[in-house]
Amino acid sequence: MSHFVRPRDLTRPAVRLVAFHHAGGSAASYFPLSRYLPADWDVLLLDLPGRGKRHAQPALADMREVVAAATDDVRPLADGTPLAFFGHSFGAVVAFETARALEARGDGPFWVGVSGRGAPGHEVLTRLPDHAGPDAELIARLREMGGMPERLDAVPEFRDRFLRLVRCDLRAVADYRPDAHRPPLAASLTAFGATHDSWAPIASMAAWARQTRGPFTERTYDGGHFHFLGSAFEAFAADLVDEVSAALPLWSVASASSLRTSTSVRTSA
Numbered sequence: 001m002s003h004f005v006r007p008r009d010l011t012r013p014a015v016r017l018v019a020f021h022h023a024g025g026s027a028a029s030y031f032p033l034s035r036y037l038p039a040d041w042d043v044l045l046l047d048l049p050g051r052g053k054r055h056a057q058p059a060l061a062d063m064r065e066v067v068a069a070a071t072d073d074v075r076p077l078a079d080g081t082p083l084a085f086f087g088h089s090f091g092a093v094v095a096f097e098t099a100r101a102l103e104a105r106g107d108g109p110f111w112v113g114v115s116g117r118g119a120p121g122h123e124v125l126t127r128l129p130d131h132a133g134p135d136a137e138l139i140a141r142l143r144e145m146g147g148m149p150e151r152l153d154a155v156p157e158f159r160d161r162f163l164r165l166v167r168c169d170l171r172a173v174a175d176y177r178p179d180a181h182r183p184p185l186a187a188s189l190t191a192f193g194a195t196h197d198s199w200a201p202i203a204s205m206a207a208w209a210r211q212t213r214g215p216f217t218e219r220t221y222d223g224g225h226f227h228f229l230g231s232a233f234e235a236f237a238a239d240l241v242d243e244v245s246a247a248l249p250l251w252s253v254a255s256a257s258s259l260r261t262s263t264s265v266r267t268s269a
Helices: 029-038 063-077 090-104 135-145 156-175 205-213 229-266
Strands: 015-020 039-047 083-088 110-114 188-194 216-220
Touching: 015 063, 015 090, 029 039, 029 188, 029 229, 039 063, 083 090, 083 229, 090 110, 090 229, 110 205, 110 229, 135 156, 135 205, 188 205, 188 229, 205 216, 205 229, 216 229
Parallel strands: 015 039, 015 083, 083 110, 110 188, 188 216
Antiparallel strands: none
């Protein structure tokens, strides 16, 4: 069974975009994104364990396990179609690490967009809620940032399930300690940040440039952690399309070069 929500099913898409949700979120959070993306893009919204299509599975509290699950899901999509990743907050870490895992196998995406998460090595600037704190305190912090499910307290069972899920996600992020000496990604990378995002201060975003040996772009918006939701989704999606479209020609050149090299080797042999 597929773990993706797939708003459109295309036989030969121009781009395949995989979106990774935020802590406590699900694929449904990003469904509106598909309305504003080119019609020839295959949009795949991944549900990680514990929610959506995988609600019966236990949530994972270790980032290595989260990334392993995401990599298993995404690997079959690396079939020669241009592959791009976008992740917000918790999802930014999952997108980045999944890109690294696939790149190590020669199947990495050509573009990675990270949003609402400071660069690795700048965790001291990132003010995450305490995943082990009291329920009331955690809910207050989450409401302060926005992006909370509506009427959370109306159904106690839903509230308790949501809190268990978000605690697992936040613990995975809090314990995330990547090797500072790893080589950077080959993919183009864009960091999306917001002026009043206390979870990912602007000062923590520029250092993403050191995580790629490809082109790097930083985009800054007014607002808080979930600045792009609601009426801002359309404008944000347009910026995302611009970034992916700018990176695509570089992938085409690299793919053509790789094909010529491969053909030359076979001919010489």
